[in-house]
Amino acid sequence: MAKPNLQIACDHSDLPSALKAVKAVGDVVDIIEAGTIFILQVGDIGVKSLRALFPDKLIVADTKCADAGGTVAKNCADAGADWMTVICSATIPTMKAAAKEIKEVQVELYGNWTYEDAQRWLDAGISQAIYHQSRDALLAGETWGERDLERVKKLIDMGFRVSVTGGLAVDTLKLFEGIDVYTFITGRGITEAPDPRQAALDFRNEIIRIWGE
Amino acid sequence: MAKPNLQIACDHSDLPSALKAVKAVGDVVDIIEAGTIFILQVGDIGVKSLRALFPDKLIVADTKCADAGGTVAKNCADAGADWMTVICSATIPTMKAAAKEIKEVQVELYGNWTYEDAQRWLDAGISQAIYHQSRDALLAGETWGERDLERVKKLIDMGFRVSVTGGLAVDTLKLFEGIDVYTFITGRGITEAPDPRQAALDFRNEIIRIWGE
Numbered sequence: 534m535a536k537p538n539l540q541i542a543c544d545h546s547d548l549p550s551a552l553k554a555v556k557a558v559g560d561v562v563d564i565i566e567a568g569t570i571f572i573l574q575v576g577d578i579g580v581k582s583l584r585a586l587f588p589d590k591l592i593v594a595d596t597k598c599a600d601a602g603g604t605v606a607k608n609c610a611d612a613g614a615d616w617m618t619v620i621c622s623a624t625i626p627t628m629k630a631a632a633k634e635i636k637e638v639q640v641e642l643y644g645n646w647t648y649e650d651a652q653r654w655l656d657a658g659i660s661q662a663i664y665h666q667s668r669d670a671l672l673a674g675e676t677w678g679e680r681d682l683e684r685v686k687k688l689i690d691m692g693f694r695v696s697v698t699g700g701l702a703v704d705t706l707k708l709f710e711g712i713d714v715y716t717f718i719t720g721r722g723i724t725e726a727p728d729p730r731q732a733a734l735d736f737r738n739e740i741i742r743i744w745g746e
Numbered sequence: 747m748a749k750p751n752l753q754i755a756c757d758h759s760d761l762p763s764a765l766k767a768v769k770a771v772g773d774v775v776d777i778i779e780a781g782t783i784f785i786l787q788v789g790d791i792g793v794k795s796l797r798a799l800f801p802d803k804l805i806v807a808d809t810k811c812a813d814a815g816g817t818v819a820k821n822c823a824d825a826g827a828d829w830m831t832v833i834c835s836a837t838i839p840t841m842k843a844a845a846k847e848i849k850e851v852q853v854e855l856y857g858n859w860t861y862e863d864a865q866r867w868l869d870a871g872i873s874q875a876i877y878h879q880s881r882d883a884l885l886a887g888e889t890w891g892e893r894d895l896e897r898v899k900k901l902i903d904m905g906f907r908v909s910v911t912g913g914l915a916v917d918t919l920k921l922f923e924g925i926d927v928y929t930f931i932t933g934r935g936i937t938e939a940p941d942p943r944q945a946a947l948d949f950r951n952e953i954i955r956i957w958g959e
Contacts, residue, residue, distance in 0.1 A: 544814070544817075546817070546821055569811075569812070569813070569814065569818070570814055570817050570818060570821070572786055572789075573785055573786065573789065573790070573809055573818060573821065574789050574790050574821055575789040575790075576785075576786065576787050576788040576789030576791070576792075577786070577787050577788075578789070579789075596786055597810070597812045597813075597833070598782075599782070599810045599833055599854065599856050600782070600810075600856070600878070601757070601782065601783055604759065604783050605782070605783060605786060608759055608783070608786065608787055620810070620812055620833055620835060620856075621835060621857065622833060622834060622835040622856040622857030622858065622859070623856060623857065624856065624857070624886075626885065626886040630885075641812065643812050643813070643833075643835040643836060643837065644834065644835030644836065644837070644858075644859075644863075645835065645857075645858045645859070645860070645863070646835070646857075646858070647858070650857075650858070665813070672839065672843075673837075673839040
């Protein structure tokens with residue numbers, strides 16, 4: 534079982550705050566994400582700035598693209614993103630159009646997706662999925678449970694590399710012990726910690742403790 | 747039956763092109779949309795610019811928001827948007843959080859939504875829906891059909907104000923005759939016409955011919 538990646542999500546509403554956050558932790562993490570809120574606020578300069586600061590890291594544009602996949606993907610790739618996200622309710626043609634223009638596409642799982650949908654994504658050549666506890670659902674009191682873990686495992690068994698995100702803390706990671714998680718994504722759990730760099734190191738060390746180097 | 751609105755979608759990948767397009771037709775249409783591609787590229791300056799140019803028009807931010815509804819909605823409202831879109835696969839807490847921060851929220855219909863979902867959106871106080879023929883689906887050869895029209899009618903009967911979009915041309919509008927469509931949304935059908943202003947007038951005149959003044 535490979536060591537899961539650690540991904541930092543920059544979901545700031547302005548460029549300077551995001552740059553400050555990522556400067557502190559960018560070299561500790563494996564993947565840097567331009568979050569949806571951030572992109573909607575600052576545009577492609579967000580991805581371009583992350584790419585300029587961290588030329589050797591994987592950069593994800595979390596567009597949650599629902600349509601016009603080709604154009605959105607080309608714009609993201611032009612800005613320097615390696616990967617982008619599409620929403621699970623996008624059509625297969627949208628996903629395929631996106632996949633032609635950027636290195637990899639990740640499907641963000643929200644709402645009524647089915648395993649039949651998931652198989653169609655695999656058949657379309659898309660093998661990354663993001664299992665998401667909605668931030669708003671978390672605020673409404675919902676949390677990680679056995680049902681979530683079973684769905685993550687099932688997706689991995691189907692052949693997806695699965696990222697998990699939503700309300701993760703260092704203490705939460707052990708819930709996933711024994712599961713071949715591809716990437717843990719966290720935003721505020723690191724960026725709003727009293728010492729963000731130490732928080733990123735704590736996440737990384739807990740991943741190493743559980744999954745090994 | 748009220749006269750449907752005409753909405754122009756600016757889905758340019760840069761600010762100057764969008765400004766040029768909207769300058770030509772903004773006073774002809776009822777609603778001006780900052781499209782998803784446009785917002786992802788330029789950020790909130792897109793909505794702010796449309797608001798500055800057309801202080802008296804309805805402005806929509808087509809964020810297709812899937813999460814963090816409160817933050818995205820507040821950012822859109824701060825930039826001057828009257829309405830914003832959420833994707834149908836967003837959770838109800840996300841939709842409710844958005845609806846608290848902006849005048850109105852519109853649900854964008856893609857993928858596996860059900861009428862049970864739709865009733866939950868109504869129950870959550872969200873009464874605008876956008877029935878969408880995916881641009882990529884259109885490119886793949888799918889088009890408007892009786893099944894689409896039945897679903898639009900059903901949503902209207904449930905109590906939604908329904909916008910329709912995707913591959914609309916002046917000739918397509920008559921397919922909707924007798925249906926209480928709230929808004930027709932078109933982008934390239936106007937902005938990429940040889941004479942965009944004339945194209946907008948042609949849409950408006952066809953709406954008036956079918957639905958009256």
